[in-house]
Amino acid sequence: MPPETRRKVKSPTQESILTVKNEPPWDFESSVEKKAKIEYNIDMDAQTILGLCKNEAVNGDITSILLSDSSPPPTPPDPPAIKLTHQQLLPPTPSVYLDNKKHAFSPQLQEFCLKHPIAVVRGLASALKLDLGLFSTKTLVEANPDHSVEVRTQIQQPSDENWDPQTGKKVWACISHRSHTTIARYAQYQASSFKESLREEREKAAGGLSDSDSKDSVHNITGSGGNVGGGGGKRRKLNLNVPPVNPKNGKEHKTLKFGTNVDLSDERKWRPQLQELMKLPAFARVVSAANMLSHVGHVILGMNTVQLYMKVPGSRTPGHQENNNFCSININIGPGDCEWFAVPDAYWGAISHLCEKNQINYLHGSWWPVLEDLYNANIPVYRFLQRPGDLVWVNAGCVHWVQAVGWCNNIAWNVGPLTARQYSLAIDRYEWNKLQSFKSIVPMLHLSWNLARNIKVSDKKLFELIKNCLLKTLIKCCRILEFVKQKGVEVKFHGRGKNEASHYCGQCEIEVFNILFIREQEKRHVVHCLDCARKQSINLDGFVCLEEYKMQELCDVYNNFVLYSNVNTPPDQFRLV
Known part of the structure; x- marks a missing residue:
């Protein structure tokens, strides 16, 4: 190589140094990635949103998170830092006694319930003249x-x-x-359990109490022979001896059968029972315009329909929060009592941590907290008896577990007050459920669009939360349609039938809103979300793409959902359009 040529050649290091020196530094703020991230907000109209979406580069990785962009992924919260005294760990349960119907329908009752993690409304059945006998075992049979x-x-x-x-x-x-049985068969078991206890009581009365039958291990319970859960009939005081399991003996321990999740949704079968519940104040009714769950548009068993529970002493509903953190209503039909334990929602993260410590999954597992563990972890516990005719209001997010003290039936369902707190907690749990691979049985996307169609909102915070959900889903629908078009997949309009259930992915069980990817599996047409469809076929080969709503319809709903500022009185804040 001639000397003059050698002088012109630069080493790779020199070249890179010279290049860096001669070029301006890389400006991350104006990089392609940054430019591609458009700041969407709820003040934009639908046409602007769709226009921006269509200009984006879509690669199929389309986010479905409903929380605001600045929010971190949901995690169990740290409990309040304040150290509680012994008294504060055992707080008195908020309760109110109703004397008459006027008290039951006063706005103050709803305000009282919404103010506390849990509340007992005593004497509700007599104040409203509810016929609890309609839910007795005898009537059910x-x-x-x-x-x-x-x-x-x-x-x-x-x-x-x-x-x-x-x-x-x-x-x-x-x-x-x-396992499963019928009402008639469980009624026989419930009655025979009662008779057996009567026999044991008579034997004890004849033979006197032994050392093991001390006060500490005896529960007072109430029963009525043959007509459990009626409130009628003569009451007897019984003692149920339930000693703790002896860790050292290997005896077989007594078991019981708890009749749960009896579906009372069919109006043809249960018309008198469901009609009777219309006597309740609007905020506690199964169906009400001010109840979010009445706007789902289809049945969610046990949530926007009534379920009944048939119990013998010791029957347990393990620890849980309600599905998607909705509030719940529980009425004890009687004749026996139920014992409740409840923890404010601020401490659910601490309980989740204790479940983990005990090798139990908080959402999927069945758990009964050890009270000493809760007190040692600075977690307060409400503890109270629910008597026949008492209504228990479980507020959004409250952790609770229940045990029957006597023979009784209970009825329960969920309600969704139209408040920002209820909606926010429901969305938070919806997102956390996704991370935990746990199905959200309340379809929050479908519900949010129905709320936007059906109600007028004057609460600014609630409006912003719902509008943000609409914004996120509108963007996602547009991005999916652009991606599908890019892949050359035909989108067929399918529409929605009246009262048609919401759709969930057959693989990961997340809610699939509006755009469904269908594939035949074992002679069944299975719905998939985009992510699961792409896992099976990156180019969506073999999938049919169905659209339930025209984008113009969604745009109209989005644009027409506005904040109403001319509503002054609280009862009028949420009105059917």
């Missing part, structure tokens, strides 16, 4: 003896204890085995 009952077989234990029969140690895991 006469009405529909062959109706299905889910049965949970459980170990009989005192309400504040939970023992592992194998190890003899206190544990969190709540053992429960599922």
